[in-house]
Every structure is written in structure tokens, then in C-alpha cells.
Amino acid sequence: MPLRLKPKARDLARTFAATAAIAGLVATAACGSRAGEETAATESCVDTSGDTIKVGSLNSLSGTMAISETTVRDAIALAVKEINAAGGVQGKEVEIVAEDGASEPTVFAEKAEKLIREDCVAAVFGGWTSASRKAMLPVFEDNDSLLYYPVQYEGLEASENIFYTGATTNQQIIPALDYLAETGVKSIYLVGSDYVFPRTANAIINAYAEAHGIEVLGEDYVTLGSTEFSTIINQVKSADADAVFNTLNGDSNVAFFREYANVGLTAEDMPVMSVSIAEEEVGGIGVENIEGQLAAWNYYQTVDSPANTTFVEAFKAEYGADRVTSDPMEAAYNSVYLWAATVEKAGSFAVEDVQANADGVSFDSPEGTVVIDGDNHHVTKTARIGEISADGLLYTVWESDGPIEPDPFLEGYDWAADLAVTE
Amino acid sequence: MDLLVGQLFTGLSTGSILLLAALGLSLTFGQMGVINMAHGEFIMAGCYTAYVVQQVVGDAGASLLIALPIGFLVGGVMGLVLEALLIRRLYHRPLDTLLVTFGVGLILQQVARDVFGAPAVNVSVPEALRGGVDLLGVTVPKTRLFIMALAIVAVTAVTLVLRFTPAGRRIRAVVGNRDLAETAGISSRTVDAGTFFIGSGLAGVAGVALTLIGSTSPTTGQSYLVDAFLVVVAGGLGRIKGAVVAAVALGALQAVFETYSTASLAKVGVFIVIVVFLQLRPQGLFTLRTRSLA
Numbered sequence: 001m002p003l004r005l006k007p008k009a010r011d012l013a014r015t016f017a018a019t020a021a022i023a024g025l026v027a028t029a030a031c032g033s034r035a036g037e038e039t040a041a042t043e044s045c046v047d048t049s050g051d052t053i054k055v056g057s058l059n060s061l062s063g064t065m066a067i068s069e070t071t072v073r074d075a076i077a078l079a080v081k082e083i084n085a086a087g088g089v090q091g092k093e094v095e096i097v098a099e100d101g102a103s104e105p106t107v108f109a110e111k112a113e114k115l116i117r118e119d120c121v122a123a124v125f126g127g128w129t130s131a132s133r134k135a136m137l138p139v140f141e142d143n144d145s146l147l148y149y150p151v152q153y154e155g156l157e158a159s160e161n162i163f164y165t166g167a168t169t170n171q172q173i174i175p176a177l178d179y180l181a182e183t184g185v186k187s188i189y190l191v192g193s194d195y196v197f198p199r200t201a202n203a204i205i206n207a208y209a210e211a212h213g214i215e216v217l218g219e220d221y222v223t224l225g226s227t228e229f230s231t232i233i234n235q236v237k238s239a240d241a242d243a244v245f246n247t248l249n250g251d252s253n254v255a256f257f258r259e260y261a262n263v264g265l266t267a268e269d270m271p272v273m274s275v276s277i278a279e280e281e282v283g284g285i286g287v288e289n290i291e292g293q294l295a296a297w298n299y300y301q302t303v304d305s306p307a308n309t310t311f312v313e314a315f316k317a318e319y320g321a322d323r324v325t326s327d328p329m330e331a332a333y334n335s336v337y338l339w340a341a342t343v344e345k346a347g348s349f350a351v352e353d354v355q356a357n358a359d360g361v362s363f364d365s366p367e368g369t370v371v372i373d374g375d376n377h378h379v380t381k382t383a384r385i386g387e388i389s390a391d392g393l394l395y396t397v398w399e400s401d402g403p404i405e406p407d408p409f410l411e412g413y414d415w416a417a418d419l420a421v422t423e
Numbered sequence: 424m425d426l427l428v429g430q431l432f433t434g435l436s437t438g439s440i441l442l443l444a445a446l447g448l449s450l451t452f453g454q455m456g457v458i459n460m461a462h463g464e465f466i467m468a469g470c471y472t473a474y475v476v477q478q479v480v481g482d483a484g485a486s487l488l489i490a491l492p493i494g495f496l497v498g499g500v501m502g503l504v505l506e507a508l509l510i511r512r513l514y515h516r517p518l519d520t521l522l523v524t525f526g527v528g529l530i531l532q533q534v535a536r537d538v539f540g541a542p543a544v545n546v547s548v549p550e551a552l553r554g555g556v557d558l559l560g561v562t563v564p565k566t567r568l569f570i571m572a573l574a575i576v577a578v579t580a581v582t583l584v585l586r587f588t589p590a591g592r593r594i595r596a597v598v599g600n601r602d603l604a605e606t607a608g609i610s611s612r613t614v615d616a617g618t619f620f621i622g623s624g625l626a627g628v629a630g631v632a633l634t635l636i637g638s639t640s641p642t643t644g645q646s647y648l649v650d651a652f653l654v655v656v657a658g659g660l661g662r663i664k665g666a667v668v669a670a671v672a673l674g675a676l677q678a679v680f681e682t683y684s685t686a687s688l689a690k691v692g693v694f695i696v697i698v699v700f701l702q703l704r705p706q707g708l709f710t711l712r713t714r715s716l717a
Contacts, residue, residue, distance in 0.1 A: 064541070067540070067541035219685075220686055221685050221686060222686040223686075223687050223690060225642065225645070225646050226646065226686065227633075227637035227638065227646055228437060228440075228677070230433040230436060230437060230564075230567065230678075231430065231433050231677075231678050231681040231682065231686065231689075232681070234429045234433060234561065237562070238429075251543055251637075251638040251640055251642070251643070251646075252638075253638075254637060254638030255637045255638060258548065258566075258635075258636060258637075259564060259636065261553070262553065262554060262555055262564035262565070263555050263562040263564060264555055264562055281542070281543075283542065283544075284542050284543030284545055284638060284639075285543075285545065285638075286545040286546075286547060287545075288547070
């Protein structure tokens with residue numbers, strides 16, 4: 001027995017030594033990065049001496065999110081191409097370093113680190129799911145670098161190192177509720193997938209409803225991807241609400257809308273307001289099941305403006321006439337232009353200069369003029385309610401009076417006071 | 424009160440969907456003991472069969488009727504190939520079968536993604552099946568009535584085949600006692616292949632029918648797989664009767680729980696009931712008395 005114990009003891013000692021060494025390394029690294037934060041600008045490895053400047057494009061090119069995120073990559077590439085054709089940024093040609101986030105938040109964090117440290121990019125564009133953004137946030141903060149995030153999300157976030165060019169809740173969900181209230185809706189039924197965005201959205205909707213005298217007749221969640229809606233539809237039908245607010249994601253929408261149409265509910269007697277259905281999803285649901293229903297976004301391919309006509313034409317010329325443009329694509333396209341404009345204004349690629357000069361930078365985008373808010377790093381956006389038409393596209397039926405100031409923590413809304421504190 | 428009556432129908436219809444998805448599995452898993460994780464992908468193949476047939480035929484009603492037998496063939500042939508290439512070699516290694524078929528399922532999903540694209544495709548519902556029928560004050564969608572009818576037809580057909588045809592007798596003989604059946608001159612390999620063909624074919628049929636209510640995308644099969652296994656396990660291995668009762672019971676439970684809570688909580692409730700039930704009765708609702716020594 002003693003003979004056996006000895007090597008074991010030695011192993012133990014070795015393990016302890018190794019653990020101690022690793023702990024030491026981690027501690028040093030942590031100190032290093034903490035010290036680095038203060039002198040980040042001088043430490044940054046971004047090379048501004050040549051004729052080109054590198055930026056990162058980090059999107060899921062594989063996995064479940066690939067279908068959505070490759071469209072965003074295309075929009076980013078188009079914006080970069082146009083900017084280069086117009087003389088680049090600060091006279092330098094913009095060069096894209098593309099990476100695949102593989103629909104995995106951890107891969108997003110890893111690749112973001114690689115783009116910042118090894119490729120030395122001046123800024124990164126991309127990300128889609130909130131999980132991927134939350135995973136990348138500490139990487140960008142620790143390395144003091146910049147991320148431009150192009151998708152509407154649940155709000156309650158404002159990082160110095162992220163610019164949010166998609167809508168926050170007060171630019172999408174609240175206008176959608178305003179619209180419903182305006183059209184005389186007195187009671188609503190909430191249906192959503194069971195994860196963070198619908199839960200947050202419905203918390204906001206409940207607070208709004210309470211403050212505006214709208215009755216919430218029911219609130220139901222299904223697991224992501226669920227296709228069993230008969231009970232929920234029965235309940236929705238017998239609740240007889242004036243409208244349904246739908247935060248379902250992905251495939252569940254197909255089963256939901258088919259069942260909805262099958263029991264005889266129509267857009268006329270109980271309209272459904274959706275926040276996750278864009279041009280792309282309508283095909284899979286079958287336009288006959290969803291025609292006339294409503295969606296809330298900031299941009300549709302059909303938006304009538306010279307800037308949008310140019311954007312849609314350029315996009316189709318680049319990628320094919322059968323392609324459609326969607327809200328996140330447009331927000332990603334804008335984000336590249338906003339970054340370029342901020343750099344021009346600052347006269348520098350340095351992160352601190354971009355941050356210092358971001359406030360008030362604007363771009364005449366396809367959805368209308370967007371302006372960066374320097375305090376919360378979101379942009380002003382015009383809210384639009386769209387109606388799904390027989391050709392599968394969405395047409396604006398209502399839009400806000402000009403762009404709405406971003407308010408990610410809903411500080412400007414008295415009724416939302418309790419919600420903001422939760423974060 | 425209306426709602427509760429409606430929930431009765433909902434339970435029945437949810438049950439018939441579960442049953443349709445689980446019927447094939449009750450043959451391959453229940454009778455043969457093969458854990459086929461790619462069963463969901465056979466359902467998905469049925470969904471895409473319905474899509475392709477509709478693209479070719481055009482008319483939604485005709486294409487549905489044509490797609491049902493074709494879906495059976497597509498699922499069945501896929502099952503045959505899988506059985507011949509992989510499962511046959513792994514009959515005595517259930518864990519390996521599980522892993523291998525899981526891998527096959529992933530491959531099939533990716534193939535569907537490459538061929539048809541990741542977003543869901545639309546299979547139109549025939550005009551005759553749109554809308555609903557009023558029964559006792561609740562509207563029951565016609566698509567669900569159709570699925571109920573199809574489930575009844577499928578169960579009846581499987582029962583008749585197993586009970587009255589020579590092939591069915593051979594299947595029951597092999598399930599009862601493989602060695603004795605072989606001694607009696609039955610080729611258990613042929614029977615295995617045949618059983619797998621029918622079981623997988625039923626998955627294809629289920630897929631065609633499920634396009635009426637759900638989406639058709641590469642991950643469609645996944646959403647039915649777990650429920651299908653639950654039905655077979657709760658019903659008891661080797662008994663079609665068990666699958667029928669379990670499917671209806673689970674459907675009703677889900678519907679009732681859902682009335683008083685939310686859909687995701689109802690799912691939790693159903694799982695808890697199943698866990699408790701299997702603690703009390705690990706063999707499931709019905710058991711097959713075999714003369715096998717194993």
C-alpha cells in the first residue's frame with residue numbers, strides 16, 4: 001500500500017503545482033488586461049499606416065442561424081464595397097476579414113477575440129442572437145474594441161463598446177402597441193416562444209397594457225419549435241380578444257398561423273401583431289394563412305424612399321434579382337456607413353475617438369435618417385407597422401412621426417419604471 | 424365549459440398526431456428493440472415528399488393522396504437501407520445503434536438543409552381540408568379530423584397485417600422467440616428488414632400528414648421524436664394497443680394541463696406524470712408475454 005501511495009502523493013503534488021501555476025497565470029493575465037484597459041488606445045494593434053484598414057464581419061455561416069446571418073454578411077459586404085468605390089474611409093480601402101460564428105455563442109466570443117487580437121481589425125460588424133451578443137460583450141469590453149450589432153433586441157443594455165443599429169423595445173414593441181391602441185384595441189392575448197426575448201417583451205406589454213387600460217386576456221408560451229397549438233388557439237378563440245401579440249420564433253409560427261386560420265380566425269376580427277416575421281418567413285408559413293396580418297419592424301423592402309430604391313437595386317444587382325432585403329440586413333448596411341461616418345468625423349480609427357465623436361453622426365439610410373445617440377450607442381429609428389400582402393412582401397400601413405429616440409432602459413416611460421430597475 | 428369540451432377533442436387530436444408519429448416506432452423500437460434516433464428524420468422525409476409531390480402535381484388535394492403512398496415508400500426504403508447498412512450489424516449493441524442512428528439523423532437533416540434550404544417550405548393545405556367543423560360548440564379544424572381518421576386507418580391496417588397475414592405472423596413469431604422462429608424455418612433477417620420497412624414507411628406517412636398542421640423544415644422530425652418515444656415507452660414495448668392508449672392518454676393529459684396552465688408548464692406536467700408512472704410500472708401500460716428465454 002505505501003508503495004502505491006507514493007506515486008499518488010507525487011501526482012497530487014504535481015496537480016497542486018500545476019493548478020497553482022495556472023492560477024498564477026490567470027491572475028497575471030487578468031491584471032494585464034485590467035492594466036491594458038487604461039492604456040488600450042496605445043496598446044491596440046490596429047495598423048493605420050497602410051493604404052487599407054481592416055474590419056471584421058462576424059456572422060454565422062454554418063448552423064441553424066446561417067440562413068439569417070448570411071444575409072447580414074451580404075449586406076455588410078455591399079456597404080463596404082460601396083464605401084470603397086466612393087474613396088474608402090480616411091482615404092484607406094476597407095478590407096473585410098470574415099469569420100464564422102457557427103451559431104454558437106462561445107464561437108462568437110472566440111472569433112471576436114481572434115479578430116481583435118490577431119487580425120487587428122478597427123471594428124467588428126455582426127452577431128444576431130442575444131446569446132451571441134452577450135457572449136461577445138465582455139470580449140469587446142476587455143479588449144476595448146468596437147462591435148456594431150444590427151438586430152432588433154430586448155433592450156436593457158448599453159455598452160460603451162457596442163453600437164446597436166437595430167431597434168430597441170421603444171422603437172418596435174411600444175410603437176406596435178401604440179398602433180393597436182390607436183385602432184381601438186381594448187384587449188389582447190399574448191403568445192410567445194419560451195425564451196428571453198418574448199418574456200421580456202411580454203413584461204413590457206403587460207406594463208403598457210396596465211397603464212393604457214388594455215386588458216391582457218391571456219399569456220401563453222410554447223417551447224421553441226413546438227407545433228402543438230390547438231389548446232392555445234382554443235383559448236385565444238374563446239378569450240375573444242381584440243388582437244393577438246405574437247412573439248413566437250421560427251417554425252412555431254407555421255403551426256400557429258395554420259391553426260389560427262383553420263378555426264376561422266381572420267385578420268379582420270382578431271389581427272395578429274408579430275415581431276419576428278419578416279419577408280423571409282412568410283414563404284414558409286404560406287401566404288394564404290397569414291395574408292392581412294400585421295408585423296412591426298423599422299424597415300421593409302417596400303419602403304418608399306430614394307435611398308431604399310438605390311439600396312434594393314444595388315443589392316439585387318450584386319446578389320441576384322430573387323433576393324429580398326430585410327430589416328436586420330438594412331440595419332447592418334447602415335452600421336458600416338455609420339462607422340465610416342464616425343471615423344471621418346473623428347479623423348481617427350482609434351476606439352476612444354470613435355466613441356467620443358459618435359454622438360449625432362447620421363446616415364440617410366433606406367429606412368430614413370438614422371442618428372447615433374452618443375449616450376446609449378443606439379440609433380434613432382422610424383417604427384413601421386407592415387401588413388402582409390398576397391405577394392409575400394410587407395407594406396407599411398402606419399409609421400411613427402419621424403424617427404424615435406432610442407431608450408433601451410425605457411426611462412422615458414413612467415409605466416415602465418418597475419421594469420427598468422429589474423436589470 | 425365550452426373550453427373543456429373543446430379540450431376533449433383537442434386531446435383526441437393531439438393523441439392521434441402522437442400516435443401517427445409513434446406507430447412506426449412502436450414497430451421498430453417496440454417490436455425489434457432498435458432505438459432508431461433517425462425515426463424523426465424519416466418523418467421529415469415524409470414532409471418533404473409531400474412538398475416535392477405538391478410541386479410536381481400542383482393540386483393540393485390530389486397531391487396529398489398521391490404523397491401518402493409515396494411517403495410510405497420513401498420512408499420505407501430509407502429504413503431498409505439504414506437497416507441493411509448499419510443496424511443489422513449492431514443488433515446486439517443497443518447503445519451503438521443509438522449513437523449511429525443519431526449521427527444518421529444529423530446527416531439527413533443536413534442533406535435536407537442543403538437540398539431544400541434551411542427555412543421552412545410551404546405545403547399548401549387542400550381546399551377541402553381548410554377551415555373547421557363545429558362539434559358541440561367548438562371548432563375542430565378539418566385537418567385534425569383528417570389526421571384522426573388517418574391514424575385510425577393506419578392502426579387498423581398494422582393490426583390486421585400483424586394478425587392475419589403470413590408476414591405478420593412471422594413478425595410476431597420473431598418478436599416472441601427469435602431462436603424458435605428460426606428453428607421453424609423463418610428467416611429472421613428477412614423479417615427484421617420487413618418490419619423495419621413497414622415501421623419506417625409509417626414514419627413517412629406520418630410526415631406527409633403532419634405537413635397539414637406543422638412546418639416543413641430540416642428540423643421538423645426532431646420535434647416529434649421525443650414524444651414518439653414517450654408514447655412507445657409508456658404504452659409498453661411490443662404492443663400496438665399500448666401505443667394507442669398511451670398516445671390518447673398523453674394527448675388528453677397535455678390538453679387538460681394546458682387548460683389550467685401554459686403550454687410549456689403542461690409539458691412539464693406530462694413529463695412528471697410519465698416519470699411517476701414508469702416508476703410504478705416500468706414495463707409500460709401493456710406488456711407482451713414472450714416465450715423467449717432472454
